[in-house]
Amino acid sequence: MKSIGVIGAGKWGSALAYAFSEKNDVVITSRTPRDLPNFVSLEEALKCEYIVMAIPAQQVSTWLKENFRFNGQKVLVVAKGIEASSGRFLNDIYRPYVPDANIAFLSGPSFAVEVQKSLPTALVVNSTNEELARDFADIFPSFIKSYTSTDVIGAEVAGAYKNVIAIAAGICEGLGLGKNAAAALISRGLVEMQRFGLAYGAKKSTFTGLGGAGDLFLTASSTMSRNFRVGLGLAKGKNQDEILKELGEVAEGIGTAYALHEISEHKDLYLPIAKEVYEMLEGKDPQESLKDLLSK
Numbered sequence: 001m002k003s004i005g006v007i008g009a010g011k012w013g014s015a016l017a018y019a020f021s022e023k024n025d026v027v028i029t030s031r032t033p034r035d036l037p038n039f040v041s042l043e044e045a046l047k048c049e050y051i052v053m054a055i056p057a058q059q060v061s062t063w064l065k066e067n068f069r070f071n072g073q074k075v076l077v078v079a080k081g082i083e084a085s086s087g088r089f090l091n092d093i094y095r096p097y098v099p100d101a102n103i104a105f106l107s108g109p110s111f112a113v114e115v116q117k118s119l120p121t122a123l124v125v126n127s128t129n130e131e132l133a134r135d136f137a138d139i140f141p142s143f144i145k146s147y148t149s150t151d152v153i154g155a156e157v158a159g160a161y162k163n164v165i166a167i168a169a170g171i172c173e174g175l176g177l178g179k180n181a182a183a184a185l186i187s188r189g190l191v192e193m194q195r196f197g198l199a200y201g202a203k204k205s206t207f208t209g210l211g212g213a214g215d216l217f218l219t220a221s222s223t224m225s226r227n228f229r230v231g232l233g234l235a236k237g238k239n240q241d242e243i244l245k246e247l248g249e250v251a252e253g254i255g256t257a258y259a260l261h262e263i264s265e266h267k268d269l270y271l272p273i274a275k276e277v278y279e280m281l282e283g284k285d286p287q288e289s290l291k292d293l294l295s296k
Helices: 011-020 060-067 090-094 112-116 130-137 152-174 179-199 204-208 210-219 226-235 240-247 252-267 272-281 286-294
Strands: 003-007 025-029 050-053 074-077 103-107 121-126 144-149
Touching: 003 011, 011 025, 011 050, 011 112, 060 090, 074 090, 074 130, 090 103, 090 152, 103 130, 103 152, 103 210, 121 130, 121 152, 121 210, 130 144, 152 179, 152 204, 152 210, 152 226, 152 252, 152 272, 152 286, 179 204, 179 210, 179 272, 204 210, 226 240, 226 252, 252 272, 272 286
Parallel strands: 003 025, 003 050, 050 074, 074 103, 121 144
Antiparallel strands: 103 121
16 A cells, blocks of 8 residues: 555545545645545645645645655646646646656546546556656556556646636537537637647647547536536626636636636747637627637
């Protein structure tokens, strides 16, 4: 049995703590005390050999600066997103704190509520250190099939970008545009995030696998997705503050949409769906966005 410390006790962190406890000794912690099994202090959790980082992308930079000390731990990052304030990917944010040889990134289709029920899925552990990726793959429970990959940047792009496409898909659903439109949007969204990933050196095959198409199809087609529900709210004319208050949770696609907008402006990248999602978050009428998308 491996000693695993889960940092972040939201729905995803709690679900993974439950899943990993099938074969391992797991503890969990967060900024505020929670009534959860094996809840411990941060200091105790960081003593574990394996650390699972479930801190949202927009909060992780500050958290690392204030709390993290590297003592040889093996780190699995399970959040997905791009930092809105800087445009940095998570691997860039973690690099000053954890050597590349000690860090891996999780990708693939995985609603927390289904993991908590032991329903089957398949996920990918991505790391430049293949031995580390296999090591983390071994900790998963019997109901999760684990694969490994070395394409860290591809996994990062796909995991972040699919949340933005999910917001667009929620808008499509909220406007009552039908399944034909949804299928067209999601398939073009896959092309768009692949084009973005290739600009950063990602592997094309990543975007047709579990971490790309698999996660995108899941997140962009269900009200279990927080980002999809953000899109439903935008379609009803709600602003993002109202939507987030109703959700009561982080929706990573919002921050990522802002990050993609800044990146596209600086790198002159063609990201039409991401651009319209950003503009709708800024108050643009969804019907106008639809017209502009169809004209491109």
